[in-house]
Amino acid sequence: MILKLLPFIFIGILILEFYVYQAVKNLTKNKKIKLGYWLLNLTLYFIIIYLFITYDKNTRDPRHMQWLFSLFVIFLIPKILVSCILLIGDLFRLVEFIFKKSKTQSAKFPSRRKFISASALALGGLLSYSFIDGIVWGKYRHFIRRLKIKIPNLPKNFKGYKVVQISDVHSGSFAHPEKLQHAIDMINEQKPDLLLFTGDMVNAYAEEFEPFVQLFSQLKAKDGKLAILGNHDYGGYGKFNSKYEHDQNVPKLIRLEEQAGFKVLRNEHQIIQRGAEQLYIIGVENWGLPPFPQYGDLDKAVEGIPHSAAKILMSHDPTHFDEKVKTHPSNIALTLSGHTHGMQFGLDLKNIKWSPVQYKYPKWADLYESNGKMLYVNRGFGVIGYPGRVGVNPEITVFELY
Structure with missing residues (x-):
């Protein structure tokens, strides 16, 4: 071609x-x-x-x-x-x-x-x-984005609960893990109750994350660290020596993320308990419009969750929100996504936001509301392809629930 x-x-x-x-x-x-x-x-x-x-x-x-x-x-x-x-x-x-x-x-x-x-x-x-x-310098200019988010039916014990989201680390794009130490320190300074990672820990190969396990092990959150898989985590963009090697890529990545202290949710949910009250964190596998894989099974992930419960969904690709989530009967208040990176290029000012990626993903960065449901699209932690960022800096998002 x-x-x-x-x-x-x-x-x-x-x-x-x-x-x-x-x-x-x-x-x-x-x-x-x-x-x-x-x-x-x-x-x-x-x-x-x-x-x-x-x-x-x-x-x-x-x-x-x-x-x-x-x-x-x-x-x-x-x-x-x-x-x-x-x-x-x-x-x-x-x-x-x-x-x-x-x-x-x-x-x-x-x-x-x-x-x-x-x-x-x-x-x-x-x-x-x-x-x-x-x-x-640009790919290391991590910044903190703070939001207060109203979650319907949020129990009293979770008022003021602090959730930190990061997404799209793409560890294979960084030759020197130690240069990300400042970002790890920024996250810990927020003293999060819960840390959520919304996919794409690697570019293709699980081994990319090996040099980063110790670094990400330093991340601390009172109620733990949860993660999901993104489209890159399945190894679809890599070249493997055998089908067996390919099939072992995801299990190996999950083991490495567990060594770093993350629990990976694969079409399932985790209950966060405060006294007798609960907050439900739902994690689905990647679901995107073709050619991206559609492994996410929201029906399976929400099984057993009361309809009126306070829920937060982690879903890597923001297209999942418009296509499935916002009309789903499970009534999910907030969806956290990543995937777009803001194309790592654009204008990301207070009153002016533009990136070429918006012509493919209308919901490409920040907070959106539709059908009474909210979607937040994180700008990403790392880089892929072009190894830099111009105008759209790498993001650490801090949500305060009320």
């Missing part, structure tokens, strides 16, 4: 480079700068091609693909932005040339072209820097 697209990719890159080089030409006549520009570009293209043709699909080391993703977003995406700005400028000039054929207007073209070129390259450079910042 990729081989068939190569001619189109090559033509697209030529057009892209033509436009960006026009901006460079508009700003300088220095031959050494122009030569340096092409030498840098040819070197980077050589590295990208080398990484692409030497990629081993069977490798379990993510660094090769991370380098490929990183160079793509740092080097090519900013050029697309530059080209779009220059193209818009060219279209405006074309319109002016057709409808305002005056010497005064024509005289303005070179200076305006220079300004547009400088602005486009500056914005492209800023975007490139933001991608670099996201790799080096």
Whole structure:
């Protein structure tokens, strides 16, 4: 498939480079700068091609693909932005040339072209820097999101109960577990009553979590730590040497998570007891729209739970909420999900929230309400693919129930 697209990719890159080089030409006549520009570009293209043709699909080391993703977003995406700005400028000039054929207007073209070129390259450079910042620092900028959530029929003993949610660790994307120590400390500083992990502890292989067991063992919560599986935890994105090895991947991951102190819920529930009162935590396996697996069985998970009981559901994929949960007769007040990561890119401000992922997942980050039920989508703890975060920082969510 990729081989068939190569001619189109090559033509697209030529057009892209033509436009960006026009901006460079508009700003300088220095031959050494122009030569340096092409030498840098040819070197980077050589590295990208080398990484692409030497990629081993069977490798379990993510660094090769991370380098490929990183160079793509740092080097090519900013050029697309530059080209779009220059193209818009060219279209405006074309319109002016057709409808305002005056010497005064024509005289303005070179200076305006220079300004547009400088602005486009500056914005492209800023975007490139933001991608670099996201790799080096952004993926470690964990923040605390605090919410007070009203749970219908919540027993008095659970008023003020503190639940911490994390999601999408993707431990295989981190080469140095110790760099996440600050995030572990942030969680413990919240002194949670209960810690909930909503899936994707690994990218594909259970062994990815082995170096992180000791780190996540440090997490403390008065009433324990509960977890569910996400789509990546089933090993569907990995290459295994045998069916037996594949079949042992999930049991191995569960054992490792148990060593770190988590109890993994697989279409079942856990009762949290305070005196004679109960809070029900429900955990389903992954349920997502195709091509994501639909292993979640909500009917099985809620068996034996009183209809009027206070309930919180852990379900990795937020599409489960709209497709099944909000109309389910079990009457679940709050669903906690992850999965989207906020695409690790976007604007996540107080009054402005945007990410490309919202065109696939309308409920992609923060709190939503529908049919009198609530869904919270965590922005994720880790990264996958592009090994960084730009504008959408990794999240630790603290819920206070009332």
